Amino acid sequence: MRYQYCDMHCDTLTAEGALQATPERHKQGGCYLQCFAAFLFRPDGSLYRRALALFDKFDGWCKDYGLNRVRQYSDLKEGVVNGILTVEEGGAIDGDLAKLDEFCERGVRMMTLTWNFPNRLGYPNLPDYAGRPAGTREREKGLTEFGKSVVERMKELHMIVDVSHGSDKLVYDVAAAMGETPFVASHSNAASVLDVPRNLTDDEIRLIAKSGGVVGLNFCADFLSQDKSREGLRAAALAHAKAIINAGGEDVLALGSDFDGIPENAFLRSPADVPTLLSDFERAFGSRVTEKIAKDNFLRVFKAVCG
Numbered sequence: 001m002r003y004q005y006c007d008m009h010c011d012t013l014t015a016e017g018a019l020q021a022t023p024e025r026h027k028q029g030g031c032y033l034q035c036f037a038a039f040l041f042r043p044d045g046s047l048y049r050r051a052l053a054l055f056d057k058f059d060g061w062c063k064d065y066g067l068n069r070v071r072q073y074s075d076l077k078e079g080v081v082n083g084i085l086t087v088e089e090g091g092a093i094d095g096d097l098a099k100l101d102e103f104c105e106r107g108v109r110m111m112t113l114t115w116n117f118p119n120r121l122g123y124p125n126l127p128d129y130a131g132r133p134a135g136t137r138e139r140e141k142g143l144t145e146f147g148k149s150v151v152e153r154m155k156e157l158h159m160i161v162d163v164s165h166g167s168d169k170l171v172y173d174v175a176a177a178m179g180e181t182p183f184v185a186s187h188s189n190a191a192s193v194l195d196v197p198r199n200l201t202d203d204e205i206r207l208i209a210k211s212g213g214v215v216g217l218n219f220c221a222d223f224l225s226q227d228k229s230r231e232g233l234r235a236a237a238l239a240h241a242k243a244i245i246n247a248g249g250e251d252v253l254a255l256g257s258d259f260d261g262i263p264e265n266a267f268l269r270s271p272a273d274v275p276t277l278l279s280d281f282e283r284a285f286g287s288r289v290t291e292k293i294a295k296d297n298f299l300r301v302f303k304a305v306c307g
Helices: 023-029 047-064 099-104 143-158 170-177 202-210 230-248 272-286 286-304
Strands: 006-008 031-039 082-088 106-111 160-162 213-219 253-255
Touching: 006 213, 006 253, 006 272, 006 286, 023 031, 023 272, 031 047, 031 106, 031 286, 047 082, 047 099, 082 160, 099 106, 099 143, 143 160, 143 170, 160 202, 160 286, 170 202, 202 230, 230 253, 230 272, 253 286, 272 286
Parallel strands: 006 031, 031 082, 082 106, 106 160, 213 253
Antiparallel strands: none
């Protein structure tokens, strides 16, 4: 069976040189919807100004490549690649809620609160800042008071809150703030399969599922397996999918490739390879659950928050 799919995260807007995700490969793979992140990876200048430049770039891509720009659920169209603008690194709002409002006006519909370093919103779970031993999880530091106000404002603006990269405490803080409003981890895997700080614990997956949110399976080899061979990564992708479903149920799993933000994965090199992954899922879970993973679970969240 041929599936259309939604991809909750790629860094293609920020990438330079040869791209993993191209319009041709999106069509080859059956991509129905792609979230394009304005990925702001280092505080080496004004993240806010860099974000605005990437928003302009996205506007140009929608015209040049025929992307259907989506701001709300009713904007979705068949027969084209639908595109949603997102932000990776909440520090881009420069500690100013008015800039968050501006991002929403520009069409941003999801924002990752942190990347790999602390910002005014909260703390990450990778040890890329002073005082953290390598390989340890950040369990104690979560959202700041300003971060809590950002989450509340995102709820009001109907923007999806993304906890990928966030510390364990940040995930719990977001869950407490969101209540029954869905939140997501757009590109994260299962720590029960590979215990690295970047992957989610079963309890965190359950918190996301309880909110009605989803976890987008990340294709980054370093977060999938120590075996970087094609078949090793293929087996690992299925293992993480099973673990996420076992922890949170069949409504919690989606896709979040991280294309153009990761080294080439020998199994999942580009969107053109996604049908092979979905075929593996079909054999493991059946067509109904695979349809949920590929497309329906994320669309349910998008409709609930941004509809």
